[in-house]
Amino acid sequence: MIRAEVSPASLHLAARDRSVAQRVSGVAYWPDFTASHRTMPLTPNSVNVLRLLYLFDIFAVVVFAVSGALVASRKRLDVMGFMWLGVVTGVGGGTIRDVILNVPVFWVLDPRYVSACLITAIVMHFIAPLVESRYRTLLWFDAFGLALVTVAGTVKALDVGTPPLVAIAMGAVTGCVGGIIRDTLGQVPSVLLRHEIYVTASVLGACTYVALNGVGTTRPAAMITAFLVTFIVRSLAIAFGWSLPVFRASSQQGTDEAQT
Amino acid sequence: MIRAEVSPASLHLAARDRSVAQRVSGVAYWPDFTASHRTMPLTPNSVNVLRLLYLFDIFAVVVFAVSGALVASRKRLDVMGFMWLGVVTGVGGGTIRDVILNVPVFWVLDPRYVSACLITAIVMHFIAPLVESRYRTLLWFDAFGLALVTVAGTVKALDVGTPPLVAIAMGAVTGCVGGIIRDTLGQVPSVLLRHEIYVTASVLGACTYVALNGVGTTRPAAMITAFLVTFIVRSLAIAFGWSLPVFRASSQQGTDEAQT
Amino acid sequence: MIRAEVSPASLHLAARDRSVAQRVSGVAYWPDFTASHRTMPLTPNSVNVLRLLYLFDIFAVVVFAVSGALVASRKRLDVMGFMWLGVVTGVGGGTIRDVILNVPVFWVLDPRYVSACLITAIVMHFIAPLVESRYRTLLWFDAFGLALVTVAGTVKALDVGTPPLVAIAMGAVTGCVGGIIRDTLGQVPSVLLRHEIYVTASVLGACTYVALNGVGTTRPAAMITAFLVTFIVRSLAIAFGWSLPVFRASSQQGTDEAQT
Numbered sequence: 036m037i038r039a040e041v042s043p044a045s046l047h048l049a050a051r052d053r054s055v056a057q058r059v060s061g062v063a064y065w066p067d068f069t070a071s072h073r074t075m076p077l078t079p080n081s082v083n084v085l086r087l088l089y090l091f092d093i094f095a096v097v098v099f100a101v102s103g104a105l106v107a108s109r110k111r112l113d114v115m116g117f118m119w120l121g122v123v124t125g126v127g128g129g130t131i132r133d134v135i136l137n138v139p140v141f142w143v144l145d146p147r148y149v150s151a152c153l154i155t156a157i158v159m160h161f162i163a164p165l166v167e168s169r170y171r172t173l174l175w176f177d178a179f180g181l182a183l184v185t186v187a188g189t190v191k192a193l194d195v196g197t198p199p200l201v202a203i204a205m206g207a208v209t210g211c212v213g214g215i216i217r218d219t220l221g222q223v224p225s226v227l228l229r230h231e232i233y234v235t236a237s238v239l240g241a242c243t244y245v246a247l248n249g250v251g252t253t254r255p256a257a258m259i260t261a262f263l264v265t266f267i268v269r270s271l272a273i274a275f276g277w278s279l280p281v282f283r284a285s286s287q288q289g290t291d292e293a294q295t
Numbered sequence: 296m297i298r299a300e301v302s303p304a305s306l307h308l309a310a311r312d313r314s315v316a317q318r319v320s321g322v323a324y325w326p327d328f329t330a331s332h333r334t335m336p337l338t339p340n341s342v343n344v345l346r347l348l349y350l351f352d353i354f355a356v357v358v359f360a361v362s363g364a365l366v367a368s369r370k371r372l373d374v375m376g377f378m379w380l381g382v383v384t385g386v387g388g389g390t391i392r393d394v395i396l397n398v399p400v401f402w403v404l405d406p407r408y409v410s411a412c413l414i415t416a417i418v419m420h421f422i423a424p425l426v427e428s429r430y431r432t433l434l435w436f437d438a439f440g441l442a443l444v445t446v447a448g449t450v451k452a453l454d455v456g457t458p459p460l461v462a463i464a465m466g467a468v469t470g471c472v473g474g475i476i477r478d479t480l481g482q483v484p485s486v487l488l489r490h491e492i493y494v495t496a497s498v499l500g501a502c503t504y505v506a507l508n509g510v511g512t513t514r515p516a517a518m519i520t521a522f523l524v525t526f527i528v529r530s531l532a533i534a535f536g537w538s539l540p541v542f543r544a545s546s547q548q549g550t551d552e553a554q555t
Numbered sequence: 556m557i558r559a560e561v562s563p564a565s566l567h568l569a570a571r572d573r574s575v576a577q578r579v580s581g582v583a584y585w586p587d588f589t590a591s592h593r594t595m596p597l598t599p600n601s602v603n604v605l606r607l608l609y610l611f612d613i614f615a616v617v618v619f620a621v622s623g624a625l626v627a628s629r630k631r632l633d634v635m636g637f638m639w640l641g642v643v644t645g646v647g648g649g650t651i652r653d654v655i656l657n658v659p660v661f662w663v664l665d666p667r668y669v670s671a672c673l674i675t676a677i678v679m680h681f682i683a684p685l686v687e688s689r690y691r692t693l694l695w696f697d698a699f700g701l702a703l704v705t706v707a708g709t710v711k712a713l714d715v716g717t718p719p720l721v722a723i724a725m726g727a728v729t730g731c732v733g734g735i736i737r738d739t740l741g742q743v744p745s746v747l748l749r750h751e752i753y754v755t756a757s758v759l760g761a762c763t764y765v766a767l768n769g770v771g772t773t774r775p776a777a778m779i780t781a782f783l784v785t786f787i788v789r790s791l792a793i794a795f796g797w798s799l800p801v802f803r804a805s806s807q808q809g810t811d812e813a814q815t
Contacts, residue, residue, distance in 0.1 A: 112747075113799035115754045119747055122724070130655065135390065135400050140655050146720040200406040204382070219479060219739060220747055227372075227379055227480055234375045279373035395650065395660050460666040464642070479739060487632075487639055487740055494635045539633035 092187070093151050095180035099213050100125035100152040102177060104159035105167060106221040114160045120217055121156030122149055127213035132188050132205050136195050174273050181237055182265035185210040186258050189241045199245045206241030207234060210265075232272035232279060240265030352447070353411050355440035359473050360385035360412040362437060364419035365427060366481040374420045380477055381416030382409055387473035392448050392465050396455050434533050441497055442525035445470040446518050449501045459505045466501030467494060470525075492532035495539060500525030612707070613671050615700035619733050620645035620672040622697060624679035625687060626741040634680045640737055641676030642669055647733035652708050652725050656715050694793050701757055702785035705730040706778050709761045719765045726761030727754060730785075752792035755799060760785025 103124025107117040126142045126149065133140045142148040159166065166173060188209025192202035211226065211234050218225040226233055244261035248254075271277060363384025367377040386402045386409065393400045402408040419426065426433060448469025452462035471486065471494050478485040486493055504521035508514075531537060623644025627637040646662045646669065653660045662668040679686065686693060708729025712722035731746065731754050738745040746753055764781035768774075791797060 110748055113750055115758070115799060116747055119754065134394055134654055135403065137397075137399055137403075137657075139657055143655065143657075143717055143721050146718040149720055149724060197403055198406040200409055201403050204409060215480065220735065220745060222745065222748065225480060225482065227376055228370055228482065230373055234379065238375070279375060394654055395663060397657075397659055397663075457663055458666040460669055461663050464669060475740065485740060485742065487636055488630055488742065490633055494639065495633075498635070539635060 091183055093147065095183040095187075096125040096148050097151050097155050098173075098176045098180035099128075099184075100155040101159060101166065101173060102214065103152075103217045104156050104163060105170075105173075106217055106223060107156075108159065108163035108167065109223070110221055114157060117156040117160045118153055120221060121159065122152040123220060124213045124217040125149075125152035125155070127216040128184065128209045128211060129188070129213075131212045132192070132209045135208070136192060136197065136205065138191075138195060171273075175270070178236075178266055178269040178273060181210045181233070181269055182240060182262045185237045185240045185265050186244060186261045189244045189261070190254075190258065193245070193248065199249065203238060203241040203245055206244070207237045210234075210237035230278040232268060232277050235279060236265050236269035236272065239268055351443055353407065355443040355447075356385040356408050357411050357415050358433075358436045358440035359388075359444075360415040361419060361426065361433060362474065363412075363477045363481075364416050364423060365430075365433075366477055366483060367416075368419065368423035368427065369483070370481055374417060377416040377420045377423075378413055380481060381419065382412040383480060384473045384477040385409075385412035385415070387476040388444065388469045388471060389448070389473075391472045392451070392469045395468070396452060396457065396465065398451075398455060431533075435530070438496075438526055438529040438533060441470045441493070441529055442500060442522045445497045445500045445525050446504060446521045449504045449521070450514075450518065453505070453508065459509065463498060463501040463505055466504070467497045470494075470497035470500075490538040492528060492537050492539060496525050496529035496532065499528055611703055613667065615703040615707075616645040616668050617671050617675050618693075618696045618700035619648075619704075620675040621679060621686065621693060622734065623672075623737045624676050624683060625690075625693075626737055626743060627676075628679065628683035628687065629743070630741055634677060637676040637680045637683075638673055640741060641679065642672040643740060644733045644737040645669075645672035645675070647736040648704065648729045648731060649708070649733075651732045652711070652729045655728070656712060656717065656725065658711075658715060691793075695790070698756075698786055698789040698793060701730045701753070701789055702760060702782045705757045705760045705785050706764055706781045709764045709781070710774075710778065713765070713768065719769065723758065723761040723765055726764070727757045730754075730757035750798040752788060752797050752799060756785050756789035756792065759788055 100121040103120035103122075104117050106124075107120040110116070112120070130140050130142070185206045189202050189206035191209075192205035193199075197205065214226045214233075218227075240261045243264045244257050247257035247260055252260075360381040363380035363382075364377045366384075367380045370376070372380070390400050390402070445466045449462050449466030451469075452465035453459070457465065474486045474493075478487075500521045503524045504517050507517035507520055512520075620641040623640035623642075624637045626644075627640040630636070632640070650660050650662070705726045709722050709726030711729075712725035713719070717725065734746045734753075738747075760781045763784045764777050767777035767780055772780075
């Protein structure tokens, strides 16, 4: 696999980087880069890209874990409650995705994701009020995490060979299911039941990737565009308080009153 | 596999129908028919049976998606909420069944089930009040869907080689878990906690199939009988407001009051 | 595999015991004993140990099913509700563990676990008030069950080859997730949200096993120690009403009031 003219130094580099690539195959699973490892020697540049993606990946999980810990804080749970909600929110979406796709669950292969969630939860147990007071800042980090894992989930599903529609669903599942489990376990109103553009941003990003991939765009370009679509839509929703219209038929009010 | 005397026309038919058979292996998974494809040429008749089963299958998923969309409507969700609850209710039971059986999830192989749920959810977003006003009609369709997927789930589990008791559980899971997830995510009183004969009808149907299969009845006969048992029990429960008795011991009231 | 000098009688014994060993590979999965079956003839002694472990295993599932049935009783459900909650609570944790580890679900291989839950649920439908009045006794049985399945889950995860941190998580998942699903489906305050030392006991036991395993302790010794750690911590929490401290920052009260 490794070309003959490779110097010992770069061989060592390649071996170390394959392990980076392997780790990267967790949430993010950027197979374009990992695949290229098999056929060409790694340049220091591509190694840095891999490292960056892996860091982004961990960052997204940490941001989700923070949102889980905040629910634990509002419910005044003990540190164990912080850890459960942190881990479940951090890795829940990717877990459901991997189970549905019937592939090994990413954090079973690479426990650093769980470690990151646990450390986040323990730290949050002490600084939750501080983070709570900077809630709007957190929303922007969450938008970044949502955009990142949406793209990662979509790419992973397509690479496993699912049809485009299923890949879009998997992107949304990776992005949103962690939050849904968090709200269900924490027994707070679910993100599903709020009129925010959250799931919508995720679905639009996943559609963008699948569409660009379908018309033959290169993978990095499609990934960056899809990331930006998710992030910008979600950001605009945060900034301007956007929500989707709720359909209200003239006859609905009567029906609802009859039920209540 | 294909007999030598098959004419080009029937070959084309067989190829097209194998793809029908493959699709049918989703929720319903009618392996009796799909297996026969491998050893004998398809008659136009068996093709029509396959098509009918596939249509029934999609119909059951659509009926479940409608019940999910109605919860979205009562909670006044946006179209994205309709889509989530529609898809989760439509394919949730079969998904849990496939994950527990460790087989590929049916809608990952055939995304038409998800498409059907999504289209249903979008249409429901506009006509929910209309459907709500015909709620009793919907109950009958739901009984039909329950009966169909219960049989399908039981057959699929037995074919994977599970013990009879597990197959009965899988039939009930396929029939009922979609509704349970719908009620949990929608944060409404769960079908589990209501005193309706819903799960019971599903379990009775699954038991019927396993019993008939055990005494050597042909598969179509066992399937039709199990379907009718589920449908009739559920229908009678709807028509007469049947429910199972709740055990109340003389000492229970005191205990409950002490707890409340 | 079987040594040549084995007498027909012991062969028969070995065959019967392999099936015991196979059943034991359910919740508990004691591979130290099952592995030894393959290389040496069973002694009557090891057979008795296997039988004991299998009985303990069933006992743990039954105790969990009782706690599920008690929730059904408090919600005044019909017998079908008792059966759902009994089965889900009894086998839920092990199911999630097996799905995440991507191994066959234990009760699909051995339906006796589900049978045990069903029988428990049906009996409980009639005697729930009696059991309710002895709730404190039940708590001790539950502590026993928690300790047992925590160890079993940790051992199974390590044997599948997961990293230590994942094995600890799997031990806690096996011990606690059944109760979490029970509380979510029963729509009662979740064990996650109560300030009891329940999850903590499970995590401590799993950590103990992983640590002892890491320093090379024999498997039976590590298992017994981990079991005792979980059981004693949980017992002390029951006996003295222990709970973990909840962090309250000076600024938190103000933040919470602002939110409420």
